[in-house]
Amino acid sequence: MRRAGLGEGGSGGYTASGYSVYEEENEHLQEGLRAKVNALKSLSIDIGTEVKYQNKMLDDMDTDFDSTGGLLGATIGRVKQLSRGSQTKLLCYMLLFCFFVFFILYWFIKLR
Numbered sequence: 001m002r003r004a005g006l007g008e009g010g011s012g013g014y015t016a017s018g019y020s021v022y023e024e025e026n027e028h029l030q031e032g033l034r035a036k037v038n039a040l041k042s043l044s045i046d047i048g049t050e051v052k053y054q055n056k057m058l059d060d061m062d063t064d065f066d067s068t069g070g071l072l073g074a075t076i077g078r079v080k081q082l083s084r085g086s087q088t089k090l091l092c093y094m095l096l097f098c099f100f101v102f103f104i105l106y107w108f109i110k111l112r
Contacts, residue, residue: 068105075101 079094 072098072102 075094075098079091079098
């Protein structure tokens, strides 16, 4: 008894053509997989670029907030120093100025 593809004759030719069909299908699937891998690669590169950009932006914002915090801290220190004296009119002006600066900074940050 002969098995298909092992002996000589017509059945061996049929088996060989079946293998070529499988090979063509595998090559087609390989090309599809290769295209998907390339798409994922470009997507991951784009994500990495965006993450680097966002990190740079966050570092810049951190620096800006630190400098603004220092400025506001110094201004509050001056207001406290003025409050120790009896200069209420000057204290009111300084307090209004602080609120004005706060709202301008808030508006500026909100527009960014």
